[in-house]
Amino acid sequence: MAYSNKVLDHYNNPRNVGSLDKNDPNVGTGMVGAPECGDVMKLQVKVNPETGVIEDAKFKTFGCGSAIASSSLATEWLHGKTVDEALAIKNTDIVNELSLPPVKIHCSVLAEDAIKAAISDYKKKAALNTEAVASN
């Protein structure tokens, strides 16, 4: 299978590899996929609670080159976006940007799921914090 130049670029120079402190109340963590399916993505966002802007995003991915590229690209796009803007990222945007072939579309779906899971985790934490502040 031939890979697009953009997939190769993300595979060879993955952006934003790493982990954020998952216990930080401003960090949301999304983990999607399963080892027996051959891909697992962990994607994390750090949100500024004042502005709702994503200030940092990191990923780690177990999966094929297209899965690595999809998650790498996702973190790149997340930087500087508001939480609502981030939720508007669609898997088809990733497919188009990376020219993914049909058999690799699930990689982009997984990346979209990872974004949504990370933001939902952040929102859950933020809601808990608000409750905690309110009950004080």
Place this chain on the structure above:
Amino acid sequence: MKLPIYMDNHATTPVDPRVLNAMMPYFTNVFGNAASRNHEFGWQAEAAVDKARKQIADLIGASEKEVVFTSGATESNNLAIKGVAEMYAEKGNHIITAATEHKAVLDTCKRLEKDGVRVTYLPVQANGLIDLNQLQSAITDKTILISVMYANNEIGVLQPIAEIGRIAKSKGVLLHTDATQAVGKVPVNVIKDNIDLASLSGHKMYGPKGVGALYVRRKGPRVQITAQMDGGGHERGMRSGTLNVPGIVGLGEACALCQAEMPEESKRLAFLRDKLRATLEKQLDEVYINGTLEHRLPNNLNMSFAYVEGESLLMGINDIAVSSGSACTSATLEPSYVLKALGAGDDLAHSSIRFGLGRFNTEEEVDHVAAKVIDVVKKLRELSPLYEMAKEGIDLAKVQWSAH
């Protein structure tokens, strides 16, 4: 050292230049039809075919009258299994095979099941070998054929064919073995191993593609098969079709070379394979060998690199030609059924790489391959959330994954 490096010799092998040399005249000057009985052109072609028949028979301990030429191992497997099922239909309708067979055997059996043949697919143990007790107890008075491969094409394990042969003989059941990966690599002897039918292929042993053979025993017992292709009655009625003379000459020469060089070559390959394995095991943690090392082809190494997905590993070692059991590299998007049958878990199947060493691989190439694999595995583990979790002491088997 020339890049890329070819280390996928279970998929196919290059034609040895000596084989090509032997074949060349039969494309041009000596172009006769081996079935032309009344002129020089035909006689020359027939003489060349007879010589090749002898070379093939010698390599497997058979007599030349027991060699039937085919287009390759897939056809040989089809001919053996369907041919026996049809010929012995009155005796019984039960076939025993193994879960890790090549698709040419499994799909042939599945086809026969549609026609009312009953097939038992024996599971394999964690080491990749069938359990002989299970084989014994699977045999019924309706069993006509046992078909178990000699060496596995993915994990290289050698099934206990001699023992299987003894069991088959004592029960009066025929034994077919797909010996495609074994012939020319390890000693195969149809007499000692009590084999009744054996499939082999030219392009797995430095011969040309498009030619293979089926060994069909003639004595003790005399095995009969129903032809699956109708025509001029070539190959004593078992396989019609004008003989592929240059291909057959190449197959014969390939067999002769394998026979002459096997003792030294198998030692050399085992040394290279063991060096590759030792280097990878020394430099990387959590690597697993798939299948037993004790009963194995000297040129096969099938290893899983935990927490790294196979296709991404192949992408990183792109100047090396190997293959992976990962779903992403298969047409079906399913991980290798052979590795799954070992029961090690799908995650290790996704992380597997098959190294198939061959006649033209050098120690320098092995060193390059080892260094490159180590480098890329380390890089991909830095990228792997699973490796991070495992290092944190999380038991991945207990994690609730979100299936997709």
